[in-house]
Amino acid sequence: MTFTAPIVPDPEGLSAVYWDAAQQERLLLQRCTRCGQAWHPPSEFCPFCQASEFEWIDATGEGVIHSYTVAHHAAHAAVEVWIPYTILLVDLVEGPRMIGRLLDAPGEPAIGTPVRLRFERYSDLKVPAFVVHARGGSSCTARRRQRRRRRGTGAPIQEHHTRVSPRPCPGQ
Amino acid sequence: MISGVGMTELSSHSDQSELGLAVSAVRAALEDAELEADAVDGFVSYSYDRVGIGPLQRALGVPELRLFAEVPYGGGASCGTVAQAAAAIDAGLASCVVCFRAMKGRSGTRLGRAERHLETEGGALICRGARVPGGVFAAPSGLLSPAQTMALWAHRYAYDQALDRDRLSEALGAIAVTQRAYAQTNPRAVTRGRPLSMEDYLAGRMIASPLRVYDLCRESDGAAAVVVTAPRRSSRRAARVVAASQHLFPYSDPLPVYPPDITRLTTEREVGDLFAQARVSPSAIDVAIIYDATTIAVLLTLEDYGFCPRGGAPEFLTDGQHGPGGLLPVNPHGGLLSEGYVHGLNSVIEGVRQVRDEADNQVPGAGLALITVRGAVLLLGVEG
Numbered sequence: 001m002t003f004t005a006p007i008v009p010d011p012e013g014l015s016a017v018y019w020d021a022a023q024q025e026r027l028l029l030q031r032c033t034r035c036g037q038a039w040h041p042p043s044e045f046c047p048f049c050q051a052s053e054f055e056w057i058d059a060t061g062e063g064v065i066h067s068y069t070v071a072h073h074a075a076h077a078a079v080e081v082w083i084p085y086t087i088l089l090v091d092l093v094e095g096p097r098m099i100g101r102l103l104d105a106p107g108e109p110a111i112g113t114p115v116r117l118r119f120e121r122y123s124d125l126k127v128p129a130f131v132v133h134a135r136g137g138s139s140c141t142a143r144r145r146q147r148r149r150r151r152g153t154g155a156p157i158q159e160h161h162t163r164v165s166p167r168p169c170p171g172q
Numbered sequence: 173m174i175s176g177v178g179m180t181e182l183s184s185h186s187d188q189s190e191l192g193l194a195v196s197a198v199r200a201a202l203e204d205a206e207l208e209a210d211a212v213d214g215f216v217s218y219s220y221d222r223v224g225i226g227p228l229q230r231a232l233g234v235p236e237l238r239l240f241a242e243v244p245y246g247g248g249a250s251c252g253t254v255a256q257a258a259a260a261i262d263a264g265l266a267s268c269v270v271c272f273r274a275m276k277g278r279s280g281t282r283l284g285r286a287e288r289h290l291e292t293e294g295g296a297l298i299c300r301g302a303r304v305p306g307g308v309f310a311a312p313s314g315l316l317s318p319a320q321t322m323a324l325w326a327h328r329y330a331y332d333q334a335l336d337r338d339r340l341s342e343a344l345g346a347i348a349v350t351q352r353a354y355a356q357t358n359p360r361a362v363t364r365g366r367p368l369s370m371e372d373y374l375a376g377r378m379i380a381s382p383l384r385v386y387d388l389c390r391e392s393d394g395a396a397a398v399v400v401t402a403p404r405r406s407s408r409r410a411a412r413v414v415a416a417s418q419h420l421f422p423y424s425d426p427l428p429v430y431p432p433d434i435t436r437l438t439t440e441r442e443v444g445d446l447f448a449q450a451r452v453s454p455s456a457i458d459v460a461i462i463y464d465a466t467t468i469a470v471l472l473t474l475e476d477y478g479f480c481p482r483g484g485a486p487e488f489l490t491d492g493q494h495g496p497g498g499l500l501p502v503n504p505h506g507g508l509l510s511e512g513y514v515h516g517l518n519s520v521i522e523g524v525r526q527v528r529d530e531a532d533n534q535v536p537g538a539g540l541a542l543i544t545v546r547g548a549v550l551l552l553g554v555e556g
Contacts, residue, residue, distance in 0.1 A: 007297050008298050008299070009312050072377070075317035076290065082314060087313060101313050
């Protein structure tokens with residue numbers, strides 16, 4: 001499915017690193033090189049030990065549903081085409097929690113359900129989202145990541161991207 | 173102490189500007205305090221407020237300000253502004269501080285919608301910053317409103333407490349229905365004349381599951397103001413600030429989704445410190461005014477402050493203990509759900525009215541009122 005993204009992030013600094021990587025279908029987390037804990041959303045300082053030394057790691061994309069809501073009302077005209085849609089809080093296996101849509105399961109999901117990362121692809125933007133984890137299955141994203149791991153560490157991360165290519169949106 | 177309170181009419185469309193609304197509310201509060209504008213030497217406002225302190229000073233004719241401050245993180249500023257004002261007065265920085273909030277919250281910028289977070293640039297809709305909801309880690313996934321964010325709290329609470337959907341709806345509905353009933357005898361309430369039954373509640377439109385339209389506060393146009401002074405400044409009966417504090421824990425700014433436990437809006441330490449400072453226990457509280465942007469915040473707060481054991485709020489609510497004659501009347505003005513929404517400062521005013529024994533739905537013998545919001549808390553008592 002190809003949509004034009006309704007809402008385009010214009011991130012700064014470390015958030016831009018995260019979003020640039022997302023365009024390569026990589027979910028990046030920061031990991032503290034002092035205490036070893038990983039975190040999200042991006043921050044210059046480790047929220048656990050306050051160190052400023054960190055490395056970016058590729059998340060596995062595996063997690064469980066911490067909570068969810070099904071939006072039945074569009075809080076902005078831009079997302080009317082999605083209604084109803086499910087918003088998740090996902091606890092990633094690396095520890096951090098993140099927000100993402102549930103793509104493949106209409107209705108109310110169960111908290112605690114394993115989910116797996118799948119990028120939502122618009123014509124010009126990729127947004128991290130989730131699908132219900134099918135045991136033994138292998139998503140396109142996971143296969144791509146495996147190929148990348150075999151090749152090496154993946155594409156280098158751009159440091160100074162300012163905007164994730166905005167395009168007109170139909171909701172305007 | 174709080175020596176005066178004032179509010180404008182609450183409506184869905186005010187003809188006044190936000191500055192005009194602010195001036196009306198502050199004048200009413202000063203009149204209530206039997207003070208003139210030249211007595212004011214401080215203003216504390218919400219960071220979200222669009223009325224500048226300088227323009228308000230000129231509009232009211234306040235000759236000199238010694239204290240001016242803004243409190244961030246949304247509704248936390250309701251109790252937060254008063255806590256700052258009380259602390260400034262205790263410290264001798266000022267002697268008469270006005271806290272205010274003026275907003276065209278229904279006809280202007282609506283806090284329940286996402287337009288305020290987004291900008292149109294080159295035909296695209298852009299989000300910036302990291303705030304939840306509406307920032308770059310939330311908006312592209314459609315997390316756009318406070319109601320959606322609080323719905324995440326509600327589902328997690330139900331999961332943690334093994335509460336099925338019907339029980340959760342009964343508990344949240346009990347808040348909405350009781351507060352709407354209170355509002356029927358509050359002349360300021362925007363929902364007066366429109367009572368709500370549990371059947372109506374359950375038939376309400378789902379906005380962000382499990383929250384229905386009646387679980388959400390009523391966006392309004394209006395303004396509220398509170399005058400905080402040193403003791404014995406006013407000849408009228410005033411409300412004594414027994415305890416006041418602000419409170420922030422990591423990732424609680426402004427709406428928690430990242431803390432380990434998203435079903436607690438404060439911490440045990442904060443609550444313990446508050447009751448220790450006031451030298452009372454939760455059972456001493458006669459009336460609770462709880463910031464109710466949505467019903468779930470009321471349920472969680474009842475447990476946070478020890479009015480119910482963990483997991484006990486649904487039973488407390490379905491038993492009607494928050495209603496008239498219950499163990500702890502909650503939001504007897506109807507709350508933000510049913511009186512209207514001046515970003516919680518109208519609820520602070522209800523707390524003042526209760527301890528002054530002049531509320532529309534007066535809790536008999538209300539000597540101690542707890543007023544709380546995620547981010548700040550006040551305990552008000554009877555002066556003297």
